[in-house]
Amino acid sequence: MINFSKYQGAGNDFILIDNRKSFFQTSKIEFAKKWCDRRFGIGSDGIIFLENSLIADFKMDFYNPDGSQSFCGNGSRCAVTYAKALNMVQENTSFEAIDGLHQAVITPNGVKVAMHQEGKIEKIEQDEFIHTGSPHYISYRHDDDQRNIVDFGRLIRYSPLFAPNGTNVNLIEEIGPNHIAIQTYERGVEDETFACGTGATACGLSYAAKHGLKQAVVDVDAKGGKLKIHCESTSQPGVFTNIWLEGPAEFVYKGELNDEN
Numbered sequence: 001m002i003n004f005s006k007y008q009g010a011g012n013d014f015i016l017i018d019n020r021k022s023f024f025q026t027s028k029i030e031f032a033k034k035w036c037d038r039r040f041g042i043g044s045d046g047i048i049f050l051e052n053s054l055i056a057d058f059k060m061d062f063y064n065p066d067g068s069q070s071f072c073g074n075g076s077r078c079a080v081t082y083a084k085a086l087n088m089v090q091e092n093t094s095f096e097a098i099d100g101l102h103q104a105v106i107t108p109n110g111v112k113v114a115m116h117q118e119g120k121i122e123k124i125e126q127d128e129f130i131h132t133g134s135p136h137y138i139s140y141r142h143d144d145d146q147r148n149i150v151d152f153g154r155l156i157r158y159s160p161l162f163a164p165n166g167t168n169v170n171l172i173e174e175i176g177p178n179h180i181a182i183q184t185y186e187r188g189v190e191d192e193t194f195a196c197g198t199g200a201t202a203c204g205l206s207y208a209a210k211h212g213l214k215q216a217v218v219d220v221d222a223k224g225g226k227l228k229i230h231c232e233s234t235s236q237p238g239v240f241t242n243i244w245l246e247g248p249a250e251f252v253y254k255g256e257l258n259d260e261n
Contacts, residue, residue, distance in 0.1 A: 002259055004042070005082055006252040009074035009110075011194025011224015012045050013252065016082045019049040019061070026259065029067035035257065036065035042257065045186070045193055046072055048079050050086070056094040056101055058083055064188025071099040071133030073197015077111035077249040080104045085251065099133040110248040112230075115201045121209055121238035124161075128206055132243075135167040136202035140174070147171060149192050153185020170199045172206065180207050181221040194224025197245050204229025205240050 002024070005016045015035060017024065024031075028049065035041040046064050053059040060079045062072045076097060083089045084106060091106045103114040118131040127139040137156050141147070153169035156162070169185040182203045184196040204218035208231055220227040227247035231240040 001256040003254070003256055005085075005254040006042070006044070007078035007082060007249060008224075008252055009077045009195065009197070009249045010222050010227055010247050012072075012074035012078075012196065013043075013194075014072075014075050014078050015042055015044045015047045016078065017047070017049050018082075018086060019051050020058075022051070024049065028061070028063055031259065032063035032065060032067050034259075042255075045189055046075055048072075048075050048082075050079060050083060050088075053096040056096040057089050058093075059096040062098065064186075066188050066190070068188045069098055070188065071097050071116075071198060073113060073115060073133065073199075073201060073245045074195055074247070074249075075197070076102060076104070076113050077197065077245070077247060080106065080111045080113065081249040081251070097133075107246070110246060112244045112246040113197075115198070115243040115245050117205065117240055117243060119239075120236065121206060129167070130202040130205055132198045132201040132205070134198040135162070135165075136199050137162070137167050137169045138172060138203055138206050139170070140172050145171075149183040149185050153192070154190075157185060157187050157190075168196065168199055170196075170203050172203050174207070175219075175221065178207075178213075178216060179219045179221075180204070183223065192223070195222035195227065195247075197227070197247070200227045200247075201229055201243060201245050205231055205243070208233065208240065209238055 049061040051059040122129040166187045184199040200220040208216045218229045230244040232242045
């Protein structure tokens, strides 16, 4: 039997497993495919194994439902909350992920995680591409925009431009000053998710760049909840520093699973 906990961050839900003693020896890829399934498994947007690290308080080993790997912003906030529940960390912590080392702070409002931007914001005709630990295509909604995020997301995700690995896809709607709403199609899940941390971060940076903001806190409304993106511009256009993703990370339930079959 394998003990697990279920957490969610703004509706982005994850299975978390304490693997510090390295008891898990089977294929993590096949395990993710099996147990992320919402009809025949537990159901989640990904699986996170908490493991020992030589350079941080813990390592976050994340797998998408299709077994692929990337950095997951909302998953990382859930991992920090889970680590706190296991008495592994205090309010200030660091963790290792597939894209490097991250700092995190547990706050009264949830968890803030330091994010990475790889390269600069790239223009693709009227749209943009930003890599924030995971690749994101961004398009702004305009008046009478009837695009469906799943249909549009699949069109871009599987386009030759992003072959062979594809990309995540976001639609942004500007709500007001420093306030946007987003919808995200996530590769690996192959559907719209209730929230996406790296997507919210990419969209927040896009908004800050579009409006020439030097230092900003952008409120991001996702389908499953509210997130905040903190960032500062640099002297290089389209490049930001001191980037933080802030939002809720909540325990849902814990249980045991039998992976013998």
